[in-house]
Amino acid sequence: MLDYRLLEALSAVIETGGFERAANRLYLTQSAVSQRIRQLEHRLGQPVLLRTTPPRATDLGRRLLNHLQQVRQLEHGLIDDTDSDSSMAVRLTVNADTMDTWLASALADCPLSERMDFDLVVEDQEIGLRRMKNGEVMACICAESQPVNGSLAIPLGLLRYRALASPAFIERHNLRRHRDALLHAPCLIFNHDDRLQHRFLKDLGLTEPGRTHRCPSSSGFMFMAQAGLGYGMMPELQVEEALADGHLIDIQPGYHLDVPLYWHYWQTESPAMAALRESVTRHARRILRPAD
């Protein structure tokens, strides 16, 4: 049987991004952590991680982490039934707009949440799913419908985005009268992978935005728009107040984009994780728009 102390050392190094931090987390010396990793590699006859900064798991390392994740979940299942005082770590990757809109209330909705210690990782879909695949997280919320090996995905609903800007910005750039003006007005994008604004322009028959502000914070994005620095696609859920106050208005009234969201989870989920999934799903279906 595998020595799980060695796997825990591997997991801590990858999760914290370094040997020193892993040592702190495990209350070990750094050399004890290094030794455990070497011991694991010696027994398996292959490297389990690359000594980069931060260290990265090899293919074998990833398979081990994935396996450890599943064993941990099964253990939580045991503990849930026998020890009602202990808390359990729940590691989730979520997309930034979910984090800054409906997630907190959905997590709080789960009666077991008081016994859960959430470790939230905000990532783009691609990286979020890769972390799921690598066994680094117990569940993942993102827009991808295809589950990774060993996991399942269920739909949560649609997050509706509208193309918004401040009234002064729309006026200054003449956006209502001249559609082409959108090509010259500064466009907000979250990061390189954020294509929502490009889709909006394409739907209007326009090409790429000519000027962009990059703002990798979901709430910060909205504040940039409110301050009149740019226009962009924002989740309706996030801007209810700004729309009601008139601080943001539609550039193209009636236009919207709906992004589907899914909860990805391991087939071997513990009863506690199943309870969390059910609460989050129920809450999301109340808050998000129904998928067709």
Next chain:
Amino acid sequence: MLDYRLLEALSAVIETGGFERAANRLYLTQSAVSQRIRQLEHRLGQPVLLRTTPPRATDLGRRLLNHLQQVRQLEHGLIDDTDSDSSMAVRLTVNADTMDTWLASALADCPLSERMDFDLVVEDQEIGLRRMKNGEVMACICAESQPVNGSLAIPLGLLRYRALASPAFIERHNLRRHRDALLHAPCLIFNHDDRLQHRFLKDLGLTEPGRTHRCPSSSGFMFMAQAGLGYGMMPELQVEEALADGHLIDIQPGYHLDVPLYWHYWQTESPAMAALRESVTRHARRILRPAD
């Protein structure tokens, strides 16, 4: 003289995190980008980047990027005077709480902001300053007072944090009556480097938090607290409304921590960057608390 087309290729690879993206940004083929990097290395007789994923600059590469950044700023100075139609890229690293509170309005306050394309990078202080040192950004907002080589730092004011939770959370965990209860109640932390909650507990004569939720989003952190999932230190600027509505209340009335913020900038700043610095400084001094 250096061939700046080669340096631009290096800069694009590091900034976008890959050869393919760099090629897209520069409207070149990927092999043309690789060739420019090789050409640069051939001329200098040393590697300028490590072929990792994402690629990383060597020491020499970093010195080149730093230099390129300064040359770009000087060029912007020229262009500001001669060509009033062009927009300029302004790359800043900022801490997450600044991004999600006062930054957008400060940037919008600068009359030249309409001609600036902001590229914001949200980072912890340590990484933010490292990017400054590496010449990847034109300015940096963080809590460190010591400037890196070739740069200066001016104080912006103090961001005041208060220890807050929802009334239901405080009630449930009995936080007002038993101070030690804080050790067992879930504590929100932003990430591994966030020590504000630890400082709060230490100031109360307590040790480490027993349970934590990790939430690496500034606004998400506040939503977690409002949903009653945990307690934590939040910027007063961010919670004005939640305090007024009674959704969040002080755990320890009268307690606060003040975090100083600084604007780090290159000595060779362009007139436009000087104007931005002046606007942000003026705005920050109105919004933040004065330093002693």
